[in-house]
Amino acid sequence: MRKVFQAELHHIGEELIEISQLVSEAIQRADSAFRGADTELAQEVIAADTRIDFLQNALDERAIDVLALQGPVASDLRMIVGALRMSASLERMGDLARHIAQLARLRFPANVIPERIRPTFDELADLDIQIATKVTELLETRNLELSSEISAANSRVNELHASVFRAIAAEDWNETAPTTVDVTLASRYFERFADHGVSVSSKVTYLVTGEWHPSAPLN
Amino acid sequence: MRKVFQAELHHIGEELIEISQLVSEAIQRADSAFRGADTELAQEVIAADTRIDFLQNALDERAIDVLALQGPVASDLRMIVGALRMSASLERMGDLARHIAQLARLRFPANVIPERIRPTFDELADLDIQIATKVTELLETRNLELSSEISAANSRVNELHASVFRAIAAEDWNETAPTTVDVTLASRYFERFADHGVSVSSKVTYLVTGEWHPSAPLN
Structure with a gap:
């Protein structure tokens, strides 16, 4: 029984890693489509998101089956509930990569982001890609140093996000209103x-240390 | 044992309703603050959101305890997993009400939304308030007609959201870029x-009928 259970837990962990890899691929390709105004690539990202949704559902069903059949307690139980929550976040990350691709497709053949603010968006995209890659690695290795690196990258993302709004509010911002909308949404x-x-x-x-530090209220 | 368990399930249901009521209150007050450019009310909504977050955590801890101590199966298990997911959505609704209040506070004493597009935002706010009220009622009564009404209200919200972007793209849109940002984010x-x-x-x-109709990919 215990052996079956360990195999199931392991399987759930593997599935989380697989979803995380697909999310990482999605944000990389969404960013390429976004930077290069590549509508075909954008279309591929949009189509690939259904696979992430499918895998999330499959993982959730498996997790619920494990809860029903094995009645886990203590850290095993928290691992499974944690997996349900992580799968929801990963699925949402997939959606957001899809939204970025959709903006690229919508504005094709134009670039979504005006030239002058492109360096900020390049850095935003690089940071998101780093975060996605590190999340996968963290799920694989449970090396908590990655977690600090992810937080640091996120702080920088927040700074850049704020700087986008400052750029829009500056006197020399002379883009069209639809471009302002796109820049706002993309950021x-x-x-x-x-x-x-x-x-x-x-x-x-939390699963590794048992210590929960809920982040400050974010967006 | 069964009796304790039923009491716990009942308690979780009550807590969901309580959170939903607070969310409903939050969106109503956020909307008043937003329409009336009332910074004090906005501040109250922002402060009240920590209570929603606290209750969500408490509910989640209780749900995990029930999973650990009672090892529920079948529909009881699905009810608890469903409660964990609903609490996450409700918490997020609280965050969004807070964001709306934050926009009102940020732009005080000005109104966030330019006059000409205010009717659209009034309708958006009314629909969100209706949705929040109906969600609470649905949790209380499990009357599935409310669910269709919620879907219909959401379709109208999507139409209005699209119409906001059309208004911004129209030739006669002559608002400042920061206003365009605010309108985009608020919508x-x-x-x-x-x-x-x-x-x-x-x-x-799903919990009432056992039938799952995942909605079309949303935003």
Whole structure:
């Protein structure tokens, strides 16, 4: 019984890693589509998101079956409830990568982001990609140093997100209103993606250390 | 044992209703603060959100205890897992009400929304308030007609959200860039709030009927 249970827990962990890898791929490709105004690539990211949703449902069903059949307690139980929450955050990260791809597709053949503010968005995208990669690695290794690195990357994302609004409020901002909308939404998507990454990482930390540090109210 | 368990399930249901009532209050007050540019009321909504977060944590801890101590199966298990998910959506709705209040506070003494587009936002706010009220009622009564009403209200919210972007893209939109940002974010907050309401309502429907209709990919 215990052996079956350990195998199930292991399987759930593997599935989380798989979803996290797909999310990491999604944000990388969404960013390429976004930077390069590549509508085909954007379309692929959008289509691939259904796979993430499917895997999340499958993981959740498995987790519920384990709860029903094995009645786990203590740390095993927290691991499974944690997996349900992490899968929800990862699924949401997939949605946000899809939204970024959708913006690229919507504005094709134009670039979503005006030239002058592109360096900020390049850095936002790089940070999100780093966060997604580190989340996968954290799920694989449980090396909590990654968790601090994820938090640090997220702080930088928040700074950049705020700087986007300062740029828009500056006197020399002379973009069209629809561009202002796109920039606002894109910045928000990148910022939310990072937040969910921190959310997954806090849960892993909690499962490893048993200490819960709910993050300050975010967005 | 069974009796204790039923009492625990009942308690979890009551806590969900309490959180839902607070969310309903939060969106109503956030909307008043937003329409009336009332910074004190906005501050109250912001402060009250910590209570929602606290109750969500308490509910989640209770749900995990029930899983550990009672090892529920079948529909009882699904009810508890459903409660964990609903509490996450409700907590998020509280955050979004807080964001709306924060916009009101940030722009005080000005109104966030320009005159000409205010009717759209009044309707968005009314629909969100309706959704929140109906979610509470649905949790109390499990009357699934409310669920259809919530979906219908959400469809209207999506239409209005799209119409906001059309208004911004129209030639006669001559607002400042920061106003365009505020309008974009406010519309997005109202739209996300409604989505989470649908999410809670789908889970109640699932628990009552056993039929799961995952909604189409939303935002």
